[in-house]
Amino acid sequence: MSITSFEFFVMVALLVLVYYALPLRYRWVALLVGNGIFWYKGNSKAALVIMLAMGIVTYVLARLLEEKREQKGAKELVTVGVTLLAACMIVCRDLGFFVGNINGLCNLCHIPFQMPDVTIPSPMGISYFALIWIGYLLDVYWGVAHAEKNALKFALFCGYFPFMTSGPIISFRDSGAQITAGHQFDYEQFCFGLQRILWGLMKKLIISQRLAAYVDLVYGSYNTLVGTYVLLAMVLFVLQLYTDFSGCIDIVLGVSQLFGITLPENFDLPFLSKNLSEFWRRWHITLGGWLRDYILYPILKSDLFQTIGKKSKKKFGKKFGKKVPMWIGLLISWFLIGFWHGGGWNYILGDGLYFGILIILGEMLEPFTDKVIEKLRIRTETFGYRLFQYVRTFVLFTIGLSFFRAYGGFMEGLRIWKSALFEFSPWIFFDGSLIGAGLDAKDWNIVIVFMAVLAISGIIRYYTGEQIRVLVARQPIVFRWLLYVALFASVIVFGCYGIGYDAQSFIYQQF
Amino acid sequence: MNVRRWQIAKMCLFLMILCIVMGAISAVVVPKYLVENTDWPSTSTFKQFYEMDEDSIDVLFIGSSSMATDIMPQEIYDEYGITSYNLGTTEQNLIVSYYWLKEALRFQKPKVVVVDNQMMFTFYADEELNFKEPGQRKDFDYMKWSKVKVEAVHDICRIDKSQSELSYYLPFIRYHDRWKELVKRDFKYETTKLYGYAPLVGETPLEDNAKSEPYTPLRDDIRIEDAAQIIDETDVDSKRHELMISYMDKIISLCKEQGISVLILSSVSPTETETRHVITKQFAAGHGIEFLDFNVKQLYEQAGLDYVTDNYDRRHMNVEGAKKISSFMGGYLMEHYGVTPREHHAFEETKGYFEEFLSRQ
Numbered sequence: 087m088s089i090t091s092f093e094f095f096v097m098v099a100l101l102v103l104v105y106y107a108l109p110l111r112y113r114w115v116a117l118l119v120g121n122g123i124f125w126y127k128g129n130s131k132a133a134l135v136i137m138l139a140m141g142i143v144t145y146v147l148a149r150l151l152e153e154k155r156e157q158k159g160a161k162e163l164v165t166v167g168v169t170l171l172a173a174c175m176i177v178c179r180d181l182g183f184f185v186g187n188i189n190g191l192c193n194l195c196h197i198p199f200q201m202p203d204v205t206i207p208s209p210m211g212i213s214y215f216a217l218i219w220i221g222y223l224l225d226v227y228w229g230v231a232h233a234e235k236n237a238l239k240f241a242l243f244c245g246y247f248p249f250m251t252s253g254p255i256i257s258f259r260d261s262g263a264q265i266t267a268g269h270q271f272d273y274e275q276f277c278f279g280l281q282r283i284l285w286g287l288m289k290k291l292i293i294s295q296r297l298a299a300y301v302d303l304v305y306g307s308y309n310t311l312v313g314t315y316v317l318l319a320m321v322l323f324v325l326q327l328y329t330d331f332s333g334c335i336d337i338v339l340g341v342s343q344l345f346g347i348t349l350p351e352n353f354d355l356p357f358l359s360k361n362l363s364e365f366w367r368r369w370h371i372t373l374g375g376w377l378r379d380y381i382l383y384p385i386l387k388s389d390l391f392q393t394i395g396k397k398s399k400k401k402f403g404k405k406f407g408k409k410v411p412m413w414i415g416l417l418i419s420w421f422l423i424g425f426w427h428g429g430g431w432n433y434i435l436g437d438g439l440y441f442g443i444l445i446i447l448g449e450m451l452e453p454f455t456d457k458v459i460e461k462l463r464i465r466t467e468t469f470g471y472r473l474f475q476y477v478r479t480f481v482l483f484t485i486g487l488s489f490f491r492a493y494g495g496f497m498e499g500l501r502i503w504k505s506a507l508f509e510f511s512p513w514i515f516f517d518g519s520l521i522g523a524g525l526d527a528k529d530w531n532i533v534i535v536f537m538a539v540l541a542i543s544g545i546i547r548y549y550t551g552e553q554i555r556v557l558v559a560r561q562p563i564v565f566r567w568l569l570y571v572a573l574f575a576s577v578i579v580f581g582c583y584g585i586g587y588d589a590q591s592f593i594y595q596q597f
Numbered sequence: 598m599n600v601r602r603w604q605i606a607k608m609c610l611f612l613m614i615l616c617i618v619m620g621a622i623s624a625v626v627v628p629k630y631l632v633e634n635t636d637w638p639s640t641s642t643f644k645q646f647y648e649m650d651e652d653s654i655d656v657l658f659i660g661s662s663s664m665a666t667d668i669m670p671q672e673i674y675d676e677y678g679i680t681s682y683n684l685g686t687t688e689q690n691l692i693v694s695y696y697w698l699k700e701a702l703r704f705q706k707p708k709v710v711v712v713d714n715q716m717m718f719t720f721y722a723d724e725e726l727n728f729k730e731p732g733q734r735k736d737f738d739y740m741k742w743s744k745v746k747v748e749a750v751h752d753i754c755r756i757d758k759s760q761s762e763l764s765y766y767l768p769f770i771r772y773h774d775r776w777k778e779l780v781k782r783d784f785k786y787e788t789t790k791l792y793g794y795a796p797l798v799g800e801t802p803l804e805d806n807a808k809s810e811p812y813t814p815l816r817d818d819i820r821i822e823d824a825a826q827i828i829d830e831t832d833v834d835s836k837r838h839e840l841m842i843s844y845m846d847k848i849i850s851l852c853k854e855q856g857i858s859v860l861i862l863s864s865v866s867p868t869e870t871e872t873r874h875v876i877t878k879q880f881a882a883g884h885g886i887e888f889l890d891f892n893v894k895q896l897y898e899q900a901g902l903d904y905v906t907d908n909y910d911r912r913h914m915n916v917e918g919a920k921k922i923s924s925f926m927g928g929y930l931m932e933h934y935g936v937t938p939r940e941h942h943a944f945e946e947t948k949g950y951f952e953e954f955l956s957r958q
Contacts, residue, residue: 092763273601567614571618578619579773580773581773583770583773584770584771
């Protein structure tokens with residue numbers, strides 16, 4: 087069940103009615119029913135069995151960990167749990183990647199061995215819930231969260247239906263109690279939730295789906311559509327991905343708000359970032375937070391890394407040497423980010439290590455760049471310089487994402503770049519060449535208008551520090567309602583859905 | 598009023614506004630097939646049907662494009678005084694015909710129903726409904742909501758899983774993409790200039806004449822007993838479509854329940870083969886009803902048809918052909934089905950409009 091489908095919204099509407107009709111202490115049951123419907127609709131029987139088995143193992147291990155937290159065997163238990171969940175995720179999603187690489191290696195070494203290509207049914211949202219459940223086990227092990235005793239409440243948290251398709255990656259310690267508790271009806275939050283859903287639908291159905299038409303066309307025929315067509319497709323893919331993913335998150339957060347649940351934000355104006363470190367603190371925030379809490383920090387605290395730190399300080403000096411373990415930890419984290427995005431070298435290199443290396447280089451070269459800025463007397467507090475920083479970050483991100491979008495693999499990413507640099511053809515913006523390239527003139531106009539709406543709302547938020555819906559809520563009711571009705575009408579008229587459009591898959595669903 | 602009640606009232610009011618917006622958008626984006634913008638004005642046919650006075654129609658013609666083009670109810674009225682309506686529309690499959698017949702019977706009590714046999718045969722083997730979805734879809738958009746339409750929509754979506762039932766209730770789901778082609782007509786239109794009546798009474802008049810080779814009608818002595826020898830199994834265009842035939846059964850049953858006579862008709866076309874003729878003849882005989890095939894030499898000549906001058910596009914009759922078939926049918930219905938003439942003010946008042954309409958074609 088897609089979270090942009092009418093079926094989904096009908097289900098949510100019914101759940102809302104049931105939720106608030108139930109006594110406060112039983113309201114969570116309505117959400118559990120929602121989980122059941124969502125899991126059943128979104129999974130094959132085999133995938134459902136795998137998911138339930140993973141859930142049962144997590145529940146039992148968490149209970150055991152709670153009991154044995156300070157005792158012998160707890161470390162082994164958590165290791166088994168984390169390994170099992172990670173292995174399930176990797177096997178279900180990325181078995182093909184390993185088989186392909188092993189077979190490729192065998193071919194390269196002339197070893198007469200080929201592994202059969204086996205497909206394991208992948209439960210919907212395994213990329214998200216596996217990380218959430220791993221975090222849950224670790225939190226219980228570290229004693230920062232208690233294991234949920236009620237198996238049904240555990241089932242509600244661990245398979246909370248809104249986050250199953252595209253996150254955010256929540257933690258039990260922050261969101262567990264919220265999801266499993268009953269909430270009073272809060273009119274203001276309810277309205278904000280509805281508005282946020284509508285905003286998400288606008289991003290997803292009006293902008294992202296249209297951009298996808300152009301991007302898919304160009305990436306599918308980069309041999310004939312060369313030069314600026316490809317460069318534009320790379321830029322538009324970033325916008326497509328942003329509107330798709332953040333639109334989806336808006337819907338997830340909005341739906342949760344209808345039930346009085348506030349989930350963590352996943353995006354915070356990422357295109358207004360001065361550098362890549364900041365960008366990744368604003369883009370897919372919960373993934374970064376998960377890796378920081380459950381991978382990077384534990385790695386840095388490990389005995390091995392403490393030893394590396396001591397040795398590097400001796401060798402490279404205190405200032406530089408203390409950063410070495412952090413950089414190694416960052417590279418491991420970025421490798422995992424890339425791998426999590428998909429089993430393929432284009433993801434590992436383009437969406438993982440590439441960013442890790444750039445961030446580390448940025449830190450390493452910081453003293454040098456600071457000197458250059460000083461020598462050239464560049465005024466870094468000016469708008470012009472900030473704009474340069476935003477554009478630079480966007481360009482660097484776009485380069486990485488161009489490999490991410492090369493679904494054919496890393497080598498295809500290189501071929502696409504070769505096509506992009508084949509010729510500089512700016513005339514396509516003026517001679518009408520873009521009209522008909524996946525989108526007609528009216529579609530381009532719609533994209534421009536709604537991207538402008540999005541940009542303006544972002545700028546207002548940046549300068550006022552307030553969400554646009556909070557500002558709108560202070561306006562007179564007639565003006566407010568006119569805006570809501572206009573947005574609603576825009577979504578149902580200009581949205582790409584129904585016959586002829588496939589609004590089923592969010593880009594992030596496949597990872 | 599306390600705060601909670603005020604909030605609930607606001608939410609209800611806002612929900613009502615959204616419903617009105619959805620309704621208004623649907624009304625605008627649903628395609629309009631009017632005499633002003635198409636040769637096949639199915640919107641006019643269906644909308645105008647509701648303009649007719651109740652119980653004012655004695656004969657109902659229903660079926661695919663052949664029926665739509667071949668029968669001119671005004672011509673029949675002008676010549677014989679028989680009141681009829683032509684609910685035939687392009688690409689109308691027999692499921693649509695069945696439900697439109699059901700719908701028509703809510704308002705009219707015809708003595709005779711005439712159905713064409715085109716859709717008893719396979720058009721698109723890979724289409725669940727024998728025809729592409731848009732062809733069927735446009736026939737339902739202008740049906741009024743009632744139990745009949747609810748049943749029809751449910752039935753169609755049960756058969757054709759690719760269709761969304763919800764999109765019939767909220768047509769913008771199906772047609773919102775049309776925002777790019779909206780014109781003044783989509784916001785403001787009339788199905789007829791003589792609002793209140795149905796000046797074309799469902800007729801789809803086509804003036805042109807396609808140049809064609811001389812046409813040889815089917816022989817007169819095609820007998821059911823010889824069906825096994827006649828039926829050509831290799832002729833894919835003459836293959837029975839079982840689902841459609843099951844709905845033809847339903848049409849006949851419904852008419853028999855209501856005491857209405859049924860008659861199957863086949864239009865003149867080279868695509869009408871002996872196989873199709875004998876299959877339809879067998880079917881009609883099985884139900885004890887009559888089958889009139891204008892492709893058979895005797896009937897072709899009795900009606901005074903000349904395919905070369907009377908065809909529009911080799912499949913349909915033009916106005917000349919339609920006049921001849923209508924004239925023949927009027928007499929035949931009067932003579933064999935006891936349909937009697939009656940004066941009706943709507944038909945009287947649209948006489949002039951019809952003549953004027955034909956003169957500008």
